[in-house]
Amino acid sequence: VQKSLAEFExxxxxxxxVSQSTAKSLATFHRWNAKPYPILGDPERRLYRAFGLERTxxxxxxxxxxxxxxxxxxxxxxxxxxxxGSEDVLQLGGDFLLAADGSILLGxxxxxxxxxxxxxxxxAAVRTHR
Amino acid sequence: xxxxxxxxxxPDGTERPAAAALNPQGLTLLIFLRHLA
Numbered sequence: 001v002q003k004s005l006a007e008f009e010x011x012x013x014x015x016x017x018v019s020q021s022t023a024k025s026l027a028t029f030h031r032w033n034a035k036p037y038p039i040l041g042d043p044e045r046r047l048y049r050a051f052g053l054e055r056t057x058x059x060x061x062x063x064x065x066x067x068x069x070x071x072x073x074x075x076x077x078x079x080x081x082x083x084x085g086s087e088d089v090l091q092l093g094g095d096f097l098l099a100a101d102g103s104i105l106l107g108x109x110x111x112x113x114x115x116x117x118x119x120x121x122x123x124a125a126v127r128t129h130r
Numbered sequence: 131x132x133x134x135x136x137x138x139x140x141p142d143g144t145e146r147p148a149a150a151a152l153n154p155q156g157l158t159l160l161i162f163l164r165h166l167a
Contacts, residue, residue, distance in 0.1 A: 001161065012156035019166045023139045029166055030141055040151055041139030047148055050136060053162055087165040098158045102133045102149055113164060126157060
């Protein structure tokens with residue numbers, strides 16, 4: 001999404017990122033990693049739960065599909081890093097397109113750690129609801 | 131879902147209702163990370 005940020009902005013879509021970080025971790029992260037979108041903290045993961053985002057199990061990382069995706073990331077230069085502070089490595093993410101009133105137009109709760117919609121799918125949803 | 135019932139920590143360190151993260155005049159793509167790293 002970061003590489004396609006201009007396309008989202010051109011469609012009047014604000015991108016905001018939610019992490020399970022504390023205020024202290026976020027401050028450290030912002031100092032070294034300036035991002036062109038807000039990174040927000042939900043250390044108690046109340047919003048994660050409200051959006052139905054669950055924890056995965058360690059055994060899920062051993063599935064061939066997941067292992068293959070991580071290997072592909074490594075081969076393309078992505079560095080795997082340890083998590084910040086008390087973040088839960090088993091927490092799953094998700095992607096939600098919201099209207100101005102907070103209603104959910106598109107919801108994707110990850111089923112496993114590498115399960116994300118493509119940028120094309122997200123932009124298609126934007127075009128549908130614009 | 132009423133996003134005003136949930137709070138988030140914003141980049142300036144303040145804690146505000148999650149609804150404040152929304153684009154008031156358009157759509158918002160809210161991306162939940164697995165972890166920050």
